Amino acid sequence: MASKSRRWPDGKDAPRPTRPTIVKVHSLRHALLAQVGGLLVVLLIAMALARIIHVEIAGILIILAMLQGGIAAMISLRQNAPGWWLLIHMGFAPLAVIVQDLQLAPGWYLAGFLLLLAIFWRTDQSRVPLYLSNRATSRAVIDLLPKAPGRIIDLGCGTGSLLSRLARARPDCHCVGIEHAPLPWLIARLRTLGLPNVTIRRGDFWPESLAGYDFVYAFLSPAPMPRLWEKACAEMAPSALLVSNSFDVPGISVLQEVRVGDRRGTRLHCYRPNKTNDSAAFPGIPPGPDQE
Numbered sequence: 085m086a087s088k089s090r091r092w093p094d095g096k097d098a099p100r101p102t103r104p105t106i107v108k109v110h111s112l113r114h115a116l117l118a119q120v121g122g123l124l125v126v127l128l129i130a131m132a133l134a135r136i137i138h139v140e141i142a143g144i145l146i147i148l149a150m151l152q153g154g155i156a157a158m159i160s161l162r163q164n165a166p167g168w169w170l171l172i173h174m175g176f177a178p179l180a181v182i183v184q185d186l187q188l189a190p191g192w193y194l195a196g197f198l199l200l201l202a203i204f205w206r207t208d209q210s211r212v213p214l215y216l217s218n219r220a221t222s223r224a225v226i227d228l229l230p231k232a233p234g235r236i237i238d239l240g241c242g243t244g245s246l247l248s249r250l251a252r253a254r255p256d257c258h259c260v261g262i263e264h265a266p267l268p269w270l271i272a273r274l275r276t277l278g279l280p281n282v283t284i285r286r287g288d289f290w291p292e293s294l295a296g297y298d299f300v301y302a303f304l305s306p307a308p309m310p311r312l313w314e315k316a317c318a319e320m321a322p323s324a325l326l327v328s329n330s331f332d333v334p335g336i337s338v339l340q341e342v343r344v345g346d347r348r349g350t351r352l353h354c355y356r357p358n359k360t361n362d363s364a365a366f367p368g369i370p371p372g373p374d375q376e
């Protein structure tokens with residue numbers, strides 16, 4: 085449901101900050117600190133055990149690794165990290181010990197690293213991994229598209245699955261996808277080869293101006309949402325719509341929230357950062373009380 089917005093001094097409507105959203109972001113520096121903290125405690129325990137009861141460390145390595153994981157998880161709990169980080173902390177050292185026992189050739193580690201790099205690229209910087217919008221979400225997004233022909237952008241288009249569905253449903257619109265991870269970008273390029281109304285570019289979407297787009301779609305993570313909102317407010321045209329899959333903009337009222345009705349309970353958060361009264365442009369978005 086759209087909520088009433090306030091006005092900036094220049095007379096433009098601006099969405100009103102509402103409930104504060106707590107965005108839990110665990111930086112890699114914090115993760116490293118938790119791991120090192122666990123390692124230091126376990127090292128002290130191991131040294132004490134070796135001195136006092138002359139125990140063979142190699143024989144209890146897996147137990148020490150599990151202990152290290154538990155301590156790292158406890159530290160990350162104190163750091164207020166999201167729940168899934170606890171599992172990563174608990175599993176990291178024990179898995180390293182188990183994999184070491186498999187005695188794999190070093191080339192396998194390099195190959196695994198390169199494959200993950202090609203799929204996820206610099207997730208450590210972007211804080212946005214690869215996961216894809218499903219079919220039900222694509223259908224809901226198609227219903228939100230502007231009535232008139234226009235330009236659509238998918239920020240971080242992944243393998244281009246959503247964008248190719250949009251392009252097929254709306255041949256009158258031009259769809260642009262920007263993706264920085266090499267493997268998803270390549271798949272997106274191949275997948276959209278026969279679609280004349282799609283452009284897939286490899287690179288960072290942040291320098292791309294949003295000024296020329298009527299519909300901006302983002303399926304990212306909580307981390308970049310405040311920055312995306314700032315960019316959208318600075319660049320998007322007054323009638324343009326920003327739709328964020330799953331992740332809302334902290335403290336900003338949505339124009340409309342669409343429940344997709346799929347198994348994962350997807351919600352599309354719709355914003356018009358530089359809102360106008362042009363409710364006819366997007367038939368899928370009913371006008372809010374302040375837009376009538």
Ligand SMILES: C[S@@+](CC[C@H](N)C(=O)[O-])C[C@H]1O[C@@H](n2cnc3c(N)ncnc32)[C@H](O)[C@@H]1O
Pocket residue numbers: 204205210212213214215216217218238239240241242243244245246262263264265268287288289290302303304
């Ligand atoms: C959650 S996936 C969504 C994929 C696609 N938009 C979809 O809905 O199916 C987010 C994608 O954004 C990409 N990404 C994250 N930050 C990016 C950036 N700064 N520039 C380009 N791509 C980025 C990631 O590599 C990932 O493929």
